[in-house]
Amino acid sequence: MSVYKMPEINLAKETFYRSIPYKVYLKSIGSTVEHTHDYMQIWYVLSGSCEHVINNSPMPLTRGDIFVLPPFVNHQISRINESCVEIIGCEFLTSFISEDVLNYGKWVFLFDFTYIEPFLVSNEKVKPRLHLSGKVQTKVEELMGSMLHEYENELKYYEINIKADLLKLLAIIAREYDKNDDAENGDLIEKYRESVNKAIDFINNNYTQKIYIEDVSKIAMTSQTYFCYIFKQITGKTVIEYINSLRMNKIIDLLRNSTKSISEICFECGFNDLAYFNKSFKKETGISPRSFRVMSRPIK
Helix, strand or coil: CCCCCCCEEECHHHHCCCCCCEEEEEEEECCCCCEEECCEEEEEEEECCEEEEECCEEEEECCCEEEEECCCCCEEEEECCCCCEEEEEEEECHHHCCCEEEECCEEEECCCHHHCHHHCCCHHHCCCCEECCHHHHHHHHHHHHHHHHHHHHCCCCHHHHHHHHHHHHHHHHHHHHHHHHHHHHHHHHHHHHHHHHHHHHHHHHHCCCCCCHHHHHHHCCCCHHHHHHHHHHHHCCCHHHHHHHHHHHHHHHHHHHCCCCHHHHHHHCCCCCHHHHHHHHHHHHCCCHHHHHHHHCCCC
16 A cells, blocks of 8 residues: 655745845756745756656656746656756745835835736646747747856846846746647637537527537537537637527517517527516617517608
8 A cells, every 4th residue: 555645845944045035046957756845936948858747747848848836836857768857947936026115105016916927826727848949948048047147146236137037037938828828729629610510500500499508519529618618719609699699680580570479589589588588689789679670660
């Protein structure tokens, strides 16, 4: 029977020994035990390869890869083929970014918390790797090299220069995260586009009937959550908004061109509650169905 071993905890009070809660270093690493820390960590791979393990899911790291970890994420590095990896790493408390200072008798924020907000996510949403290339990779290497130089030499105002470079670095990584998410979302949409289109065809042909999201998601062969997400990406509307839009178009046509009563039109177009129908129609058009019918009739 195996016994779970708690991960090691690295504490800021044992890590930062200068006047600022920050450090940056260049070093070669092999494997590490599972551990966590109460500060943020960024590692950029200069050479070699390894695996970064978060939530028992390994992700290979090679040159050009970077990761940003919020506090208290359990992770470890696993060696590949006995090789070592050279990295530039930096670690800092969140207070190093979002810092209060006294200015003319008032406490103000020196730096905005939004710089680190994109990275303060739950364990399940932490990205174990982001691959950089081209100009972005060059810029990241320049910034991390600059922070390392400032930290090692401790010239006057080095703390300010480091903080400025760190803010630039976080902004660049956050932007690349967004691009990467957009690309992944695009791939997901394309993967399910054909099957979701089949579900849309079903809705177009049956919108006057009671439609359950569970049923149309089965037609698309996706979970309800995925279906609703991809459906909105493709149509620009939620499933309910799309169905109601189809129904309203049909209702408007019938009000203009048929002699059926409003209650008949209501039930024929998929509404089971006349009061709800009147409310929905007024919300969509700004007037009641009866007023719309009167206004739509040609003047004799």
